[in-house]
Each structure stands twice: as structure tokens, then as C-alpha cells.
Amino acid sequence: MLGFVMRRLIQMVITLFVISVISFMIIELPPGDYLTSYISSLAATGESLDQAEIESLRKQYGLDLPLYARYFKWLWGVLRGDFGYSFSWDRPVSELLWGRLGMSVAVSALSVAFSWVFGFLIGMYSATHQYSAGDYLATFLGYVGLATPNFLLALVLLWVIYVTTGVNLSGLFSREFIDAPWSFAKFLDMLKHIWLPMVVVGTSGMAGLIRTLRANLLDELHKPYVEAALSKGLPENKVFWKYPMRIAMIPFISTVGWSLPGIFSGETITSIVLNLPTVGPLLLGALRSQDMYLAGSLVMFLSFFTVIGTLISDILLAWVDPRIRLE
């Protein structure tokens, strides 16, 4: 087990390194360097920098260095918690990052929880009531859930809620609570809003879970050992929960890892549609104004969280299923 964890940790470090390279590439992608666009945006508002200031900024961001040296300079900053400067917000990226990322992780975690609970219940029902009306309904909804991209679902639900109740559920808080300090009332208000992104982001993952759980359970339910246990007179309920269920549960742990990129992906675009105070709108804004330090850091952290989440789910999986760690 320890060996397995070590191996996965080393792999993770390599993955994080590659992700940092890709993020740096994103920062460097737009034509021209950010200083030029910064200076031109300043010029547009009538301000100007003198040559000495430009030179000092050039030095500070290492724009006179070759590409690889710039990368290592940037990486060194990242390791110390300095992610560069956001020109459009006029603040260091690190100040903007954490609050938004926290919200993103919270919404994503809730979505995973939602897809687990409902995926589990519906999948179990589908498998134990195979070919019933409920099973067909679940299968159909699963298909539609897989086919409907998050942002379209968000758009349609937002519209349906607005037309039927007159409430605009976009955002995470009602207007009077946006800048209010945390209180119980604010928390309740958040609960009123957060279920929508939770359901929207959770459905696509849930559809996959229902399908795998149903298929796995159906495979297990007809195996000889289940028949043997039943023929020995064990109560049906006990047999079901004790054996096939435990094996069929494995995808719940293993798919979290694979589904995390999808969840973060879905969360990004859903929060843009729903205008949540998470990473999505911030990233879109940063990309539109070519605020590349901010954009690159956001992509990097979303990927980091995915990788760490995958690692945790892999370790959990190895712990639950000994076949994996012995591979």
C-alpha cells in the first residue's frame, strides 16, 4: 500500500509540473507581451508610464529573459505563492484567487455529493427493478442527462424558474446579501440559490453513475455466489447489501477521479451562465481582457485540484479494492 501511494505521489508531482508548463504557455500565448497591452491600455485612459518605470516593470516580469528562464522565474514565484499581477484588477493574482477557488471547490463538492446520493438511489432502484417503468424512466433521463450540456440545462432551468415563479435565481446570493457579512440569514439565502448549480453540474455525472452502478449490480446479482447464498436461506436483503452491493460500489470511488475534470469543466461554464462568484466568470473576464497571469493561474489551479482529487480517489480505491494496489 505504501509503495502504491509513493508511486502515485511521484506521478502526481510530474503531472503538476507538466500542468505548470501548460499554464505558463497559456500565459505566453497571446501575441505581444502583457506589458505592451498594459501600456496601451494605460495610454487609452490618458495615463502614461515613463521609460524608467517601463524598464523596471520589464525587469520585474523578466521580459528581457529567454523563454525558459522566464518560466523558471515564474515557477519560483508560484512556489512562494506569487502568481503575478492582474492588470485588469490592478491587484496581485493571489489576492483574487483563493476566495473564488474556494467557492468553486464548494460548488463542485456539493455537485459530487448530489450526484452520488441520487446516482446511488436511482441506480440501485434501476438494477433491482430491471425493465420496470421506473427503470426505463431512469435510463431515459440518464441518456438525456448525458446529452444535455451543463450550460444549456442551466439556461433552460433558469428560464423555467423565472417564468413560473418570477424569481431570478442567478448568482449565489440575493442582492441584499451580496456584500453582507456571513450570518444565518445569508446562509439560508445561499441555500436557496446553490441547489441550482448543484443539480445542473451534478446531473451529467449522475447519469454516468446510474449507468455503471446498474450494469455492475446486474452483473453481480446473477452470479453463482449470490444464488448459493440465497439457496442457503439467507434473507434477500442481507445478501444484497453484504455482497453484490459492496462490489458494485467500487465505481462510486473510482469514477470520482475520472469525473473531476468534467465536474470542474461543467462548474466553470455553469457558473458563467448562472453568474456565480466562482472561478468561471473570473476566468472568462480575464481571457477577454487578456489578463493572462490571472487566466493562467486559474486554469492551473483548476487542474491542480483535479489531480489532487484524482489522487485521493485512487488511494481510496486501492484501499477498498486490493486488486488495484497489487497490480
Added chain:
Amino acid sequence: MKRKEFQEEKFYYASQWQLIWWRFRKHKLAVFGGIVLLVIYTLAIFCEFFAPYDPTKYNSRFPYAPPQRIRFFHEGKFMGPFVYGYTSTVDLKTMRRVYKIDKSQIFKIKFFVKGDEYKLWGIWPSNIHFMGVESGYMFLLGTDRLGRDLLSRIIYGARISTSVGLVGVFLSFILGIIIGGISGYFGGAVDNFIQRTIEIIRSIPTIPLWMALSAALPLNWSPLKVYFAITVILSLTGWTGLARVVRSKFLSLREEDFVMAARFAGASEMRIIFRHMLPSFMSHIIASITLSIPGMILGETSLSFLGLGLRPPVISWGVLLQDAQNLTAVALYPWLLTPVVFVIVTVLCFNFLGDGLRDAADPYANL
């Protein structure tokens, strides 16, 4: 008895593709999906002909006109298909145009009518449209802010949106088959390296990455260039799934008796790969290609919706959905959401078709 024997005999003589077809045919939902997709792609290929109007034609008299219903009876009398006209007034309080059905205006719908001039595929000039009205107007799915016919725009958008899937998948297919093939054929360190790379690519959330890459496209590029750039971006992450399928098939087929036999018979490596191995897993590849097209279509739709992909005047479903970003506009003019239906139906049908193909891909299983 005799008949059954004959059928069994037919079964044993049948070629692999024949067996796949028989199996696929049994999958009703997949056949249905395939037929719907054929219809959608036909509309997309001949969109100039099927769209009732020129999708860029402004109509200042009918901004945000609601969809007209096709009717057959006028005051109890059968008339054939027709639509009623509108009388519109401007509500002076909200400054919005209000439309009322005017039963005195009847516009009969005809097939193969003369309408807006167009050039089919930009080559052959014509003005014959599949359906339309000779006098008056017909907005079966309503109009947008500028009074452009939404049905025509959706049909034109289908050409871009559905072809992005095909072009993107074609690129991923090439990358996937080469890289997956190398990985599976050589095995060892090469395989290990490629597999780790694939894992890393798959661990990056796709939408943020796509957003970042497409935001870097220069604004002055021509629509055609942007279109190809978007498909390249989509396939940069899309090839990994196909590469995995190809690799696993290579690994399992390498040990098969017929590959061994070919090798003993002195066949070259290239011949073994292309003559013996490729045909036997082609069906699996077609199935997984079909299942990866929806991701591409949704990718383009998402990017264009966010304003980072294709931009007007190009018409794609994602571009059309940009109009639906404003909740108050959607609440007043819900028909702006109709492109959603087309996106979902297309993706759903690809999933049905792909599932059916995947089940049929291995016709020798569970004989």
C-alpha cells in the same frame, strides 16, 4: 426446420460486416438515431435549399416575431397548410412590438417555391426553396432581434455545428490512431510514456483549457481560419480517448493466433497491421468515433456561446444561443431557446447510434 437450418447456415457464411449490420438492426433506438442524424446532416448539407429564407436578411417590420403555427383549416374549411399573418403595434409603455394574429391574412405554404436568391455551396445560383410562402411571410420558429428568420438560421447553423464534430473527430482520429498504434505496438517504455501523457492531458478540465486556447486566437482571423483553429483545439484533447481504444485493441490482438500465423507466413509488419489487425478492430473504432462526436459539437457550442469561439456573422448553434444569454430576453421571447432542442437531439442521436454500434462492433461475442 429447414428454414432454421438455412438461416443458421447463412449466419456462418456471413462476413463480419454483415453480422455487424444484423446486430445493429436489432438495436431499434440506434437505428432511429441514425435516421434522425441522416435527416439533420441532409438539412445541413443542403441548408441553402431547405432554409426558407436568407439567414442574414433583416426584416425591420418583424423584430422578435413569435413562431407562427402551421394550420390547415380556416373557419372550418380545409385550406391545405398555411399560416396567419400578424398585425403589430408598438406598446408605447414598454416600447416593445406586440404581435396579434390576423385571421384575414392567409399565407399558403407551398413546396419548391421561389424565394431569396442563393448559391448552393457557393457555386450554383438558384432561388428555389424547399418550402415557403409566395406572398407574405412565414416564421415557423419566430424571428430574432433583427427580424431574421430563426428556422433559417438554425438550418444554416447546423452546417457549421454538425461539421465541427466531423472535422474535429477526423483530426483526433488521425492523432489517436497514430499515437495509440505506436503505444500499443511497441509497448514498454514508449507505451508507458504515452499513457502517462494521456493521463496528464485527461486530468486538465477541458472547458477552461479550451477557453484559454481559443481566447488566444487573433481577432483578425477570417471565419474559416477560426473554424479550423477551433476544431484543432477541440481535437487536441479529443484524441486521447481514441488512442486508448486503439492501444488496448493492439495489445489484445498482438497475442491472437491469426497475427501469429501471419507473422510465421512471413508477412511484413506493415501488412500485419493494415491487412490483418486494422480490419478486425475497425468496427470498435467507428463506434468510439461516433461516441466522441457529441463532445466536439458541445465544445464548439459552449465556446461560441461564451463568445470565445465562432463569432457573428458566422452562424452556428452556439452563436445563436448567445442571444439567449440575457434572461429577460429569453423570458419575453422564449423561442430564442429553440437551438437548444437541436443541440440536444443531435447529441442524443449520436449517443444512441454510438451505443448501438458499440454493441454491434463485436459480432462474435455471445454467439
